[in-house]
Amino acid sequence: MWAILTAAARPVRIAAMGSRGHAPQAGLRERKKERTRSRIQDHALRLYLKQGYSRTTVEQIAEAADVSQSTFFRYFSTKAETVLYDRFDPVFLEKFGHQPAELAPFDALRRALWEVFEEIEPEALMLEQSRWRLVAEEPELRASLPEGTRQGTAMLANAVAERVGRRPDDLAIRIWVGALVGAIYAAFFAATEDPDGNYLEYIDAAIAQLEAGLPL
Amino acid sequence: MWAILTAAARPVRIAAMGSRGHAPQAGLRERKKERTRSRIQDHALRLYLKQGYSRTTVEQIAEAADVSQSTFFRYFSTKAETVLYDRFDPVFLEKFGHQPAELAPFDALRRALWEVFEEIEPEALMLEQSRWRLVAEEPELRASLPEGTRQGTAMLANAVAERVGRRPDDLAIRIWVGALVGAIYAAFFAATEDPDGNYLEYIDAAIAQLEAGLPL
DNA sequence: TGTGAAAAGAGAGTAACTGTCAGGTTGGGT
DNA sequence: ACCCAACCTGACAGTTACTCTCTTTTCACA
Incomplete structure (x- = not known):
């Protein structure tokens, strides 16, 4: 099972993303961010499966997900994280x-x-x-x-x-x-x-x- | 013990470095390569200890060891290898x-x-x-x-x-x-x-x- | 001492990240 | 309804690890 192996990447990530920390009920802002995050990851995985991981650049992912590279790196601090998450x-x-x-x-x-x-x-x-x-x-x-x-x-x-x-x-x-x-x-x-x-x-x-x- | 942990990085490395494979007795050329390799690693480790790993660039190491960057990468395929070897x-x-x-x-x-x-x-x-x-x-x-x-x-x-x-x-x-x-x-x-x-x-x-x- | 192969250098290029700044968006308080 | 402050986003320039290709130098051996 994967869980044990990669576990804690997650809490760190979320904390770093500026969520308010307490609010368990997500506001509009939070949900939009969640969607953006999923969108980036989806496009990334799709590209990896199609043309291989190393032959896919962050630029391509950003373009496919319709965000800037800056934004990509705000959601995933490394390219690898799109897979490991x-x-x-x-x-x-x-x-x-x-x-x-x-x-x-x-x-x-x-x-x-x-x-x-x-x-x-x-x-x-x-x-x-x-x-x-x-x-x-x-x-x-x-x-x-x-x-x-x-x-x-x-x-x-x-x-x-x-x-x-x-x-x-x-x-x-x-x-x-x-x-x-x-x-x-x-x-x-x-x-x-x-x-x-x-x-x-x-x-x-x-x-x-x-x-x-x-x-x- | 480290051995178990990093073991096989070495044979791969040596094979990739173009040693003749058989000759157990090293010629002048081989020994010079061995010296260059050690020199690079020594300078690298010294710099890491002095100013930190991430604040040390490959350029600095190459300069300190008096080789070109090309040569650095011929001896160590990644910067990390200077430590892990x-x-x-x-x-x-x-x-x-x-x-x-x-x-x-x-x-x-x-x-x-x-x-x-x-x-x-x-x-x-x-x-x-x-x-x-x-x-x-x-x-x-x-x-x-x-x-x-x-x-x-x-x-x-x-x-x-x-x-x-x-x-x-x-x-x-x-x-x-x-x-x-x-x-x-x-x-x-x-x-x-x-x-x-x-x-x-x-x-x-x-x-x-x-x-x-x-x-x- | 000449020659062929291996090693070293030079230099241009790629791509993952980082930092900064300016403009736009959102949401809570009045 | 409006405004302010926090936040999100994009543009862009810069750094650095690593790759590729080509040329020059060095050295083992005849």
Whole structure:
């Protein structure tokens, strides 16, 4: 699942975009911005799929979305972000946090993942997967992916720490989460190499192996 | 230990640099190239430490090392590579491969790490650590680090697969290595946050936790 | 000492970003 | 209805990493 990997790029982004922070009910201004943002991302993804990521320039995206380059960079601080931005991340973190307290971390994790996947409509899932493939195939994207991961890892560490009642900077927690993310990472790339591989199955395999004490 | 993390950047690099491939005994030409390479990296690191990574331009490095920018890019395909390039990686992989076959993977790993660290002189170790700190602190470097990791992970997976007599594309192997690298990654960053932390100890902790079946 | 191949340099070009400034748009308060 | 302040947007110039192509220099070897 992507969530864990890229998670926290999002809150940072939103904060940086000058939303008022509190207002949960979006005003006209906010909604217009949201639309502009989606429009840019849509055009960007469409161009990437059509002519490849590196052969698409920001200028082209801006033109297609009918905004200036300045505006493009106001919405996405880098070109890569148009791909890496993941709207399911906060959903996952929320589900994870709301799993019953008596569940072991691995079970909570698994259930949260299932719930997120169940909610995604098949059509949206297809689009997501093409986005994932893009990330897996484009070196530049693969490269900028894990910086998001690092922050995401920190957030997940917080959630796990809370669940087991320990401090989030506890070394054991950090190592645990690091191993988890690394394993899922490996499973993710294995899944992208398998033409009709089911991402969720691969990730399940990773979780199961960790749960079993990492046998070889 | 860095080795695992950045490993394979090196062979690629060397292959791309037009060395004859076979000749193990270096001729004058080869040695001159090696010197130029070191000279560039030395000046680069010195400038980074003095004025910061992002405030140092390739032009400045080239000038300081008395080469043209063209030449700079012939030796390092990106600016980040001047930092990420790790001469201990091949050493580590070799040591790991030569551990007695009856050792469990975790033990082989631990011993190989110790052997590498023992060989490094204290002075060189200090320099290495300042390099690591640079990587940990500079966002752009953190970002470009894991692409090297990915290739390094693949090489480590090969070594592990051979050791346990399985195919390197075995999913369990890939997950195992992924978890290992992820855990070490986490330990590494924890170590950089601890002013007088000993990297090796942190990494040892990660290995021990994995060995114990990843308890929480 | 001459010669062919490899290395280095020169220079023009591309594209991702950054910073600034000026003009237009929006929304809350009167 | 109007105005002010905050905000959004575009235009534009500049920086810098990186690429390509072409020419000149250096060096191994005969």
